[in-house]
Amino acid sequence: MMHRINNGGFRKCLLGFLLILCSNYSSAAVPKDTVRVLFVGNSYVYYNNLIQMIGLITDSIDTKIICKKSVFGGSTLGDHWNGRKGLKSRQIIANGKFDIVVIQDNSMWPIDHKDSVLYFGELFCKEIKQKGARPFLYNTWARQKTPETQNAINLVYQELGKAQGATVVPVGSCWSKALE
Template sequence: MKTMTIRLLAASLFALVLNSAQAYEAPKVTQTTPSVPKSGIFIGNSFFYYNNSMHGHLRNFLNAADPKLPFRGTSVTISGAGLDWHNVEAYFAPNAIGRYSFIANNEVRFNKNDKLFDIAIMMDCSQCPVHPQLKSVFTEYVKKHGDTIRKNGADPILFMSWAYADKPEMTETLADAYIKAGNENNMMVIPAGIAFANSIAGRKDIDLYVKDKRHPSLAGTYLAAAVTYASLFKKSPIDNSYTAGLDPEVAKYLQTVAWNTVKDFYKLP
Protein backbone atom coordinates (compact mmCIF):
# COMPACT_ATOMS: atom_id res chain seq x y z
CA MET A 1 0.00 0.00 0.00
CA LYS A 2 2.81 2.38 0.86
CA THR A 3 4.52 1.67 -2.48
CA MET A 4 1.27 2.28 -4.32
CA THR A 5 0.74 5.61 -2.56
CA ILE A 6 4.22 6.75 -3.53
CA ARG A 7 3.65 5.77 -7.14
CA LEU A 8 0.34 7.61 -7.31
CA LEU A 9 1.89 10.71 -5.77
CA ALA A 10 4.72 10.59 -8.30
CA ALA A 11 2.26 10.35 -11.17
CA SER A 12 0.22 13.24 -9.79
CA LEU A 13 3.24 15.46 -9.40
CA PHE A 14 4.52 14.55 -12.85
CA ALA A 15 1.21 15.56 -14.42
CA LEU A 16 1.74 19.04 -13.05
CA VAL A 17 5.39 19.19 -14.06
CA LEU A 18 4.75 17.92 -17.59
CA ASN A 19 1.99 20.35 -18.37
CA SER A 20 3.73 23.38 -16.90
CA ALA A 21 7.11 22.57 -18.46
CA GLN A 22 5.68 22.30 -21.95
CA ALA A 23 4.15 25.49 -23.22
CA TYR A 24 0.72 24.24 -24.19
CA GLU A 25 -2.00 26.76 -24.79
CA ALA A 26 -4.72 26.67 -22.17
CA PRO A 27 -7.81 24.98 -23.63
CA LYS A 28 -10.56 27.55 -24.18
CA VAL A 29 -13.43 25.06 -24.13
CA THR A 30 -13.61 22.92 -21.01
CA GLN A 31 -17.21 21.67 -21.08
CA THR A 32 -19.41 19.82 -23.55
CA THR A 33 -22.73 21.13 -24.83
CA PRO A 34 -24.93 19.78 -23.35
CA SER A 35 -23.02 19.45 -20.10
CA VAL A 36 -24.26 15.87 -19.66
CA PRO A 37 -24.31 14.30 -23.14
CA LYS A 38 -26.64 11.37 -23.64
CA SER A 39 -25.30 10.19 -26.98
CA GLY A 40 -22.08 10.39 -28.93
CA ILE A 41 -20.26 9.20 -32.02
CA PHE A 42 -16.55 8.34 -32.14
CA ILE A 43 -15.05 9.21 -35.54
CA GLY A 44 -11.55 7.90 -36.07
CA ASN A 45 -9.44 4.85 -36.74
CA SER A 46 -7.92 1.75 -35.14
CA PHE A 47 -6.76 3.69 -32.06
CA PHE A 48 -10.47 3.81 -31.19
CA TYR A 49 -11.52 0.30 -32.22
CA TYR A 50 -8.76 -1.75 -30.56
CA ASN A 51 -9.81 -3.85 -27.53
CA ASN A 52 -13.49 -4.00 -28.44
CA SER A 53 -13.75 -0.25 -29.04
CA MET A 54 -13.22 2.64 -26.67
CA HIS A 55 -16.86 3.71 -26.75
CA GLY A 56 -17.81 0.39 -25.14
CA HIS A 57 -15.37 0.97 -22.29
CA LEU A 58 -16.78 4.46 -21.81
CA ARG A 59 -20.27 3.00 -21.51
CA ASN A 60 -18.98 0.49 -18.95
CA PHE A 61 -17.52 3.31 -16.84
CA LEU A 62 -20.89 5.07 -17.00
CA ASN A 63 -22.88 1.94 -16.15
CA ALA A 64 -20.67 1.28 -13.14
CA ALA A 65 -20.99 4.88 -11.92
CA ASP A 66 -24.74 5.20 -12.47
CA PRO A 67 -26.75 2.53 -14.34
CA LYS A 68 -29.59 5.02 -14.77
CA LEU A 69 -27.43 7.51 -16.67
CA PRO A 70 -28.35 7.02 -20.33
CA PHE A 71 -25.63 7.13 -22.97
CA ARG A 72 -25.86 5.77 -26.49
CA GLY A 73 -22.48 5.43 -28.14
CA THR A 74 -21.57 4.67 -31.74
CA SER A 75 -18.12 4.13 -33.24
CA VAL A 76 -17.39 4.84 -36.90
CA THR A 77 -13.77 3.94 -37.60
CA ILE A 78 -11.60 3.15 -40.63
CA SER A 79 -8.26 1.39 -40.29
CA GLY A 80 -5.43 3.88 -40.78
CA ALA A 81 -7.84 6.73 -41.39
CA GLY A 82 -7.18 10.43 -41.27
CA LEU A 83 -10.06 12.79 -40.73
CA ASP A 84 -10.17 13.47 -44.47
CA TRP A 85 -11.16 9.83 -45.10
CA HIS A 86 -14.46 10.28 -43.29
CA ASN A 87 -17.73 11.43 -44.85
CA VAL A 88 -19.11 12.98 -41.68
CA GLU A 89 -22.17 14.38 -43.43
CA ALA A 90 -23.24 10.80 -44.15
CA TYR A 91 -23.00 9.88 -40.46
CA PHE A 92 -25.85 12.27 -39.73
CA ALA A 93 -28.07 11.18 -42.61
CA PRO A 94 -31.68 10.36 -41.63
CA ASN A 95 -32.64 6.69 -41.34
CA ALA A 96 -29.02 5.59 -41.37
CA ILE A 97 -26.73 5.28 -38.31
CA GLY A 98 -28.71 4.56 -35.15
CA ARG A 99 -31.93 3.81 -37.03
CA TYR A 100 -32.58 0.59 -35.09
CA SER A 101 -31.18 -1.66 -32.40
CA PHE A 102 -31.84 -5.15 -31.03
CA ILE A 103 -33.51 -5.76 -27.69
CA ALA A 104 -34.69 -8.89 -25.84
CA ASN A 105 -35.68 -11.96 -27.85
CA ASN A 106 -33.76 -10.61 -30.86
CA GLU A 107 -36.52 -8.08 -31.48
CA VAL A 108 -35.72 -5.06 -33.62
CA ARG A 109 -36.49 -1.70 -32.03
CA PHE A 110 -36.69 1.27 -34.35
CA ASN A 111 -35.27 4.26 -32.57
CA LYS A 112 -36.98 7.61 -32.52
CA ASN A 113 -34.33 10.04 -31.39
CA ASP A 114 -35.00 13.75 -31.20
CA LYS A 115 -31.34 14.25 -32.07
CA LEU A 116 -29.00 11.64 -33.47
CA PHE A 117 -25.95 12.61 -31.37
CA ASP A 118 -25.23 15.17 -28.66
CA ILE A 119 -21.47 15.03 -29.24
CA ALA A 120 -19.05 13.86 -31.94
CA ILE A 121 -15.51 12.92 -30.85
CA MET A 122 -12.93 13.12 -33.64
CA MET A 123 -9.38 11.79 -33.86
CA ASP A 124 -7.01 12.13 -36.81
CA CYS A 125 -4.46 9.50 -37.79
CA SER A 126 -1.61 9.04 -35.32
CA GLN A 127 0.83 11.30 -37.20
CA CYS A 128 -1.48 13.47 -39.30
CA PRO A 129 -1.73 16.53 -37.02
CA VAL A 130 2.06 16.95 -36.98
CA HIS A 131 3.21 15.39 -40.27
CA PRO A 132 4.74 17.99 -42.66
CA GLN A 133 2.59 16.80 -45.57
CA LEU A 134 -0.64 16.27 -43.64
CA LYS A 135 -0.89 18.80 -40.82
CA SER A 136 -2.62 21.33 -43.08
CA VAL A 137 -5.17 18.62 -43.96
CA PHE A 138 -5.76 18.09 -40.24
CA THR A 139 -6.44 21.79 -39.77
CA GLU A 140 -8.73 21.89 -42.80
CA TYR A 141 -10.83 18.90 -41.81
CA VAL A 142 -11.17 19.79 -38.14
CA LYS A 143 -12.98 22.92 -39.29
CA LYS A 144 -14.86 21.23 -42.13
CA HIS A 145 -16.15 18.36 -40.02
CA GLY A 146 -16.76 20.65 -37.06
CA ASP A 147 -19.04 22.80 -39.20
CA THR A 148 -20.88 19.71 -40.41
CA ILE A 149 -21.33 18.37 -36.89
CA ARG A 150 -22.65 21.69 -35.59
CA LYS A 151 -25.00 22.01 -38.55
CA ASN A 152 -26.51 18.72 -37.44
CA GLY A 153 -27.01 19.85 -33.86
CA ALA A 154 -24.06 18.10 -32.18
CA ASP A 155 -21.01 19.40 -30.32
CA PRO A 156 -17.66 18.57 -32.00
CA ILE A 157 -14.85 17.40 -29.70
CA LEU A 158 -11.22 16.54 -30.46
CA PHE A 159 -9.49 13.48 -29.00
CA MET A 160 -5.76 14.09 -28.45
CA SER A 161 -3.98 10.87 -29.37
CA TRP A 162 -0.79 9.58 -27.78
CA ALA A 163 2.87 9.35 -28.75
CA TYR A 164 4.38 6.14 -30.06
CA ALA A 165 6.12 4.16 -27.34
CA ASP A 166 9.53 4.73 -28.95
CA LYS A 167 8.88 8.38 -29.86
CA PRO A 168 7.83 10.10 -26.60
CA GLU A 169 8.62 13.50 -28.11
CA MET A 170 5.38 13.18 -30.07
CA THR A 171 3.42 13.93 -26.90
CA GLU A 172 4.29 17.62 -26.95
CA THR A 173 3.80 18.19 -30.67
CA LEU A 174 0.49 16.31 -30.79
CA ALA A 175 -0.82 18.09 -27.71
CA ASP A 176 0.13 21.45 -29.19
CA ALA A 177 -1.56 20.65 -32.52
CA TYR A 178 -4.80 19.40 -30.95
CA ILE A 179 -5.11 22.23 -28.45
CA LYS A 180 -4.46 24.89 -31.10
CA ALA A 181 -7.03 23.33 -33.42
CA GLY A 182 -9.52 23.06 -30.58
CA ASN A 183 -9.04 26.68 -29.56
CA GLU A 184 -9.27 27.95 -33.14
CA ASN A 185 -12.55 26.08 -33.68
CA ASN A 186 -14.08 26.39 -30.20
CA MET A 187 -13.90 22.65 -29.53
CA MET A 188 -13.15 20.80 -26.33
CA VAL A 189 -10.06 18.57 -26.40
CA ILE A 190 -9.75 15.26 -24.52
CA PRO A 191 -6.12 15.03 -23.22
CA ALA A 192 -5.52 11.29 -23.67
CA GLY A 193 -2.01 11.77 -25.03
CA ILE A 194 -0.89 13.70 -21.96
CA ALA A 195 -2.36 10.98 -19.72
CA PHE A 196 -0.31 8.33 -21.53
CA ALA A 197 2.88 10.30 -20.86
CA ASN A 198 1.91 10.82 -17.22
CA SER A 199 1.17 7.13 -16.73
CA ILE A 200 4.49 6.06 -18.23
CA ALA A 201 6.38 8.55 -16.06
CA GLY A 202 4.82 7.07 -12.94
CA ARG A 203 4.92 3.37 -13.82
CA LYS A 204 6.85 2.06 -16.79
CA ASP A 205 5.86 -1.48 -15.85
CA ILE A 206 2.29 -0.90 -17.10
CA ASP A 207 2.57 -1.32 -20.85
CA LEU A 208 0.04 0.87 -22.64
CA TYR A 209 0.94 -0.46 -26.09
CA VAL A 210 0.84 -3.66 -28.12
CA LYS A 211 3.98 -4.90 -29.86
CA ASP A 212 3.84 -2.35 -32.68
CA LYS A 213 4.42 0.42 -30.07
CA ARG A 214 1.55 2.45 -31.51
CA HIS A 215 -1.81 0.80 -30.87
CA PRO A 216 -3.17 0.56 -27.34
CA SER A 217 -3.01 -2.48 -25.13
CA LEU A 218 -6.06 -3.14 -22.98
CA ALA A 219 -4.47 -0.94 -20.31
CA GLY A 220 -3.98 1.81 -22.89
CA THR A 221 -7.59 1.69 -24.06
CA TYR A 222 -8.76 1.60 -20.44
CA LEU A 223 -6.71 4.71 -19.61
CA ALA A 224 -8.00 6.54 -22.69
CA ALA A 225 -11.59 5.63 -21.82
CA ALA A 226 -11.09 6.82 -18.23
CA VAL A 227 -9.77 10.15 -19.53
CA THR A 228 -12.73 10.41 -21.89
CA TYR A 229 -15.19 9.67 -19.08
CA ALA A 230 -13.56 12.24 -16.78
CA SER A 231 -13.35 14.86 -19.54
CA LEU A 232 -16.92 14.54 -20.76
CA PHE A 233 -18.67 14.25 -17.41
CA LYS A 234 -16.17 15.97 -15.08
CA LYS A 235 -16.43 13.06 -12.69
CA SER A 236 -13.58 11.18 -11.10
CA PRO A 237 -13.09 7.60 -12.34
CA ILE A 238 -11.19 6.75 -9.16
CA ASP A 239 -12.79 3.76 -7.39
CA ASN A 240 -15.09 3.09 -10.33
CA SER A 241 -15.87 -0.63 -10.12
CA TYR A 242 -15.26 -1.19 -13.84
CA THR A 243 -11.73 -2.56 -14.33
CA ALA A 244 -11.97 -4.20 -17.79
CA GLY A 245 -10.45 -7.30 -16.23
CA LEU A 246 -7.23 -5.53 -15.32
CA ASP A 247 -5.56 -6.09 -11.97
CA PRO A 248 -7.46 -3.84 -9.51
CA GLU A 249 -4.24 -2.09 -8.47
CA VAL A 250 -3.39 -1.32 -12.10
CA ALA A 251 -6.92 -0.10 -12.80
CA LYS A 252 -6.82 2.15 -9.73
CA TYR A 253 -3.50 3.61 -10.85
CA LEU A 254 -4.81 4.33 -14.35
CA GLN A 255 -8.01 5.85 -12.94
CA THR A 256 -5.90 8.14 -10.77
CA VAL A 257 -3.63 9.20 -13.63
CA ALA A 258 -6.70 9.92 -15.76
CA TRP A 259 -8.33 12.10 -13.11
CA ASN A 260 -5.12 13.99 -12.23
CA THR A 261 -4.50 14.68 -15.92
CA VAL A 262 -8.04 15.91 -16.54
CA LYS A 263 -8.09 18.10 -13.44
CA ASP A 264 -4.81 19.75 -14.37
CA PHE A 265 -5.68 20.14 -18.06
CA TYR A 266 -9.04 21.83 -17.46
CA LYS A 267 -7.93 23.50 -14.19
CA LEU A 268 -10.69 21.82 -12.21
CA PRO A 269 -10.85 22.30 -8.43
Protein backbone atom coordinates in the same frame (compact mmCIF):
# COMPACT_ATOMS: atom_id res chain seq x y z
CA MET B 1 0.74 -0.82 -31.09
CA MET B 2 1.63 -2.83 -27.99
CA HIS B 3 2.27 -0.67 -24.94
CA ARG B 4 2.96 -1.68 -21.39
CA ILE B 5 0.75 0.55 -19.32
CA ASN B 6 0.07 1.19 -15.71
CA ASN B 7 -3.51 -0.10 -15.24
CA GLY B 8 -4.29 2.54 -12.64
CA GLY B 9 -3.10 5.21 -15.05
CA PHE B 10 -5.24 3.87 -17.87
CA ARG B 11 -8.30 3.76 -15.63
CA LYS B 12 -7.69 7.37 -14.60
CA CYS B 13 -7.46 8.34 -18.29
CA LEU B 14 -10.74 6.60 -19.06
CA LEU B 15 -12.43 8.11 -16.03
CA GLY B 16 -11.20 11.56 -17.04
CA PHE B 17 -12.55 11.05 -20.55
CA LEU B 18 -15.96 10.09 -19.16
CA LEU B 19 -16.00 13.04 -16.79
CA ILE B 20 -15.34 15.41 -19.68
CA LEU B 21 -18.20 13.85 -21.67
CA CYS B 22 -20.66 13.88 -18.78
CA SER B 23 -19.73 17.26 -17.31
CA ASN B 24 -20.86 19.05 -20.43
CA TYR B 25 -24.45 18.11 -19.64
CA SER B 26 -24.50 18.41 -15.85
CA SER B 27 -24.92 22.19 -16.00
CA ALA B 28 -27.59 22.12 -18.72
CA ALA B 29 -30.94 23.76 -17.91
CA VAL B 30 -32.64 20.45 -18.61
CA PRO B 31 -30.40 17.58 -17.51
CA LYS B 32 -30.11 14.76 -20.03
CA ASP B 33 -30.44 11.18 -18.92
CA THR B 34 -28.98 9.92 -22.20
CA VAL B 35 -26.09 11.34 -24.22
CA ARG B 36 -25.54 10.05 -27.76
CA VAL B 37 -21.88 10.04 -28.82
CA LEU B 38 -20.32 9.21 -32.18
CA PHE B 39 -16.61 8.40 -32.46
CA VAL B 40 -15.02 9.15 -35.85
CA GLY B 41 -11.49 7.82 -36.08
CA ASN B 42 -9.39 4.71 -36.46
CA SER B 43 -7.81 1.96 -34.36
CA TYR B 44 -7.07 4.39 -31.53
CA VAL B 45 -10.83 4.29 -30.89
CA TYR B 46 -11.49 0.57 -31.24
CA TYR B 47 -8.21 -1.14 -30.31
CA ASN B 48 -8.68 -0.95 -26.53
CA ASN B 49 -12.49 -1.48 -26.63
CA LEU B 50 -13.02 2.16 -25.62
CA ILE B 51 -16.70 2.18 -26.54
CA GLN B 52 -17.43 -1.03 -24.63
CA MET B 53 -15.59 0.29 -21.56
CA ILE B 54 -17.55 3.54 -21.65
CA GLY B 55 -20.78 1.54 -21.81
CA LEU B 56 -19.80 -0.61 -18.85
CA ILE B 57 -18.77 2.34 -16.72
CA THR B 58 -21.85 4.41 -17.53
CA ASP B 59 -24.10 1.55 -16.44
CA SER B 60 -23.41 2.72 -12.88
CA ILE B 61 -24.10 6.46 -13.29
CA ASP B 62 -27.25 8.51 -13.86
CA THR B 63 -26.31 9.64 -17.36
CA LYS B 64 -26.39 6.84 -19.92
CA ILE B 65 -23.90 7.30 -22.75
CA ILE B 66 -24.83 5.56 -25.99
CA CYS B 67 -21.81 5.29 -28.27
CA LYS B 68 -21.59 4.59 -31.98
CA LYS B 69 -18.48 4.55 -34.12
CA SER B 70 -17.29 5.15 -37.66
CA VAL B 71 -13.75 3.80 -37.72
CA PHE B 72 -11.21 2.17 -40.00
CA GLY B 73 -7.61 1.34 -39.07
CA GLY B 74 -5.11 3.98 -40.16
CA SER B 75 -7.78 6.32 -41.51
CA THR B 76 -7.50 10.09 -41.54
CA LEU B 77 -10.16 12.77 -41.19
CA GLY B 78 -9.75 13.28 -44.95
CA ASP B 79 -10.66 9.62 -45.50
CA HIS B 80 -13.76 10.08 -43.35
CA TRP B 81 -14.76 13.36 -45.01
CA ASN B 82 -14.36 11.98 -48.55
CA GLY B 83 -15.94 8.59 -47.84
CA ARG B 84 -12.82 6.59 -48.65
CA LYS B 85 -12.33 3.05 -47.29
CA GLY B 86 -16.11 2.62 -47.24
CA LEU B 87 -16.50 5.19 -44.45
CA LYS B 88 -19.86 6.92 -44.14
CA SER B 89 -19.06 9.27 -41.27
CA ARG B 90 -20.75 12.33 -42.75
CA GLN B 91 -23.98 10.45 -43.41
CA ILE B 92 -23.92 9.01 -39.90
CA ILE B 93 -23.46 12.50 -38.44
CA ALA B 94 -26.27 13.85 -40.62
CA ASN B 95 -28.74 11.15 -39.59
CA GLY B 96 -27.66 10.18 -36.08
CA LYS B 97 -29.03 12.91 -33.80
CA PHE B 98 -25.85 12.89 -31.74
CA ASP B 99 -25.13 15.16 -28.79
CA ILE B 100 -21.37 14.82 -29.15
CA VAL B 101 -19.18 13.79 -32.07
CA VAL B 102 -15.61 12.88 -31.14
CA ILE B 103 -13.20 13.20 -34.08
CA GLN B 104 -9.69 11.81 -34.21
CA ASP B 105 -7.18 11.97 -37.03
CA ASN B 106 -4.42 9.52 -37.89
CA SER B 107 -1.90 9.61 -35.05
CA MET B 108 0.96 10.86 -37.24
CA TRP B 109 -1.03 13.46 -39.17
CA PRO B 110 -0.61 16.32 -36.65
CA ILE B 111 3.16 15.94 -37.06
CA ASP B 112 3.43 15.22 -40.79
CA HIS B 113 0.24 16.83 -42.19
CA LYS B 114 -0.81 19.60 -39.81
CA ASP B 115 -2.65 21.55 -42.53
CA SER B 116 -4.77 18.50 -43.36
CA VAL B 117 -5.73 18.01 -39.70
CA LEU B 118 -6.74 21.67 -39.39
CA TYR B 119 -8.61 21.71 -42.72
CA PHE B 120 -10.65 18.53 -42.29
CA GLY B 121 -11.04 19.19 -38.57
CA GLU B 122 -12.62 22.56 -39.39
CA LEU B 123 -14.96 20.98 -41.96
CA PHE B 124 -16.07 18.33 -39.49
CA CYS B 125 -16.51 20.80 -36.61
CA LYS B 126 -18.72 23.05 -38.74
CA GLU B 127 -20.83 20.13 -39.98
CA ILE B 128 -21.15 18.68 -36.47
CA LYS B 129 -22.37 22.04 -35.12
CA GLN B 130 -24.82 22.42 -38.01
CA LYS B 131 -26.41 19.15 -36.91
CA GLY B 132 -26.79 20.42 -33.35
CA ALA B 133 -23.99 18.35 -31.81
CA ARG B 134 -20.82 19.42 -30.02
CA PRO B 135 -17.44 18.58 -31.54
CA PHE B 136 -14.84 16.95 -29.32
CA LEU B 137 -11.24 16.39 -30.44
CA TYR B 138 -9.62 13.11 -29.40
CA ASN B 139 -6.02 14.28 -28.92
CA THR B 140 -3.99 11.15 -29.72
CA TRP B 141 -0.77 9.99 -28.11
CA ALA B 142 2.73 9.81 -29.54
CA ARG B 143 4.16 6.57 -30.76
CA GLN B 144 6.19 4.61 -28.24
CA LYS B 145 9.44 5.16 -30.18
CA THR B 146 8.92 8.94 -30.43
CA PRO B 147 7.45 10.22 -27.15
CA GLU B 148 9.07 13.59 -27.81
CA THR B 149 6.42 14.28 -30.49
CA GLN B 150 3.59 14.44 -27.93
CA ASN B 151 3.86 18.20 -27.49
CA ALA B 152 3.63 18.81 -31.26
CA ILE B 153 0.52 16.59 -31.46
CA ASN B 154 -1.05 18.43 -28.51
CA LEU B 155 -0.40 21.84 -30.07
CA VAL B 156 -2.21 20.94 -33.30
CA TYR B 157 -5.30 19.69 -31.46
CA GLN B 158 -5.24 22.74 -29.18
CA GLU B 159 -5.02 25.07 -32.20
CA LEU B 160 -7.95 23.29 -33.86
CA GLY B 161 -9.98 23.30 -30.65
CA LYS B 162 -9.44 27.00 -30.07
CA ALA B 163 -10.23 27.94 -33.68
CA GLN B 164 -13.41 25.86 -33.78
CA GLY B 165 -14.66 26.16 -30.20
CA ALA B 166 -14.29 22.41 -29.80
CA THR B 167 -13.48 20.55 -26.59
CA VAL B 168 -10.04 18.91 -26.68
CA VAL B 169 -9.91 15.62 -24.81
CA PRO B 170 -6.22 15.23 -23.82
CA VAL B 171 -6.02 11.46 -24.29
CA GLY B 172 -2.42 11.72 -25.49
CA SER B 173 -1.20 13.44 -22.34
CA CYS B 174 -3.14 11.01 -20.15
CA TRP B 175 -1.75 8.06 -22.08
CA SER B 176 1.80 9.37 -21.63
CA LYS B 177 1.24 9.56 -17.88
CA ALA B 178 -0.25 6.05 -17.83
CA LEU B 179 2.94 4.74 -19.44
CA GLU B 180 5.09 6.21 -16.64
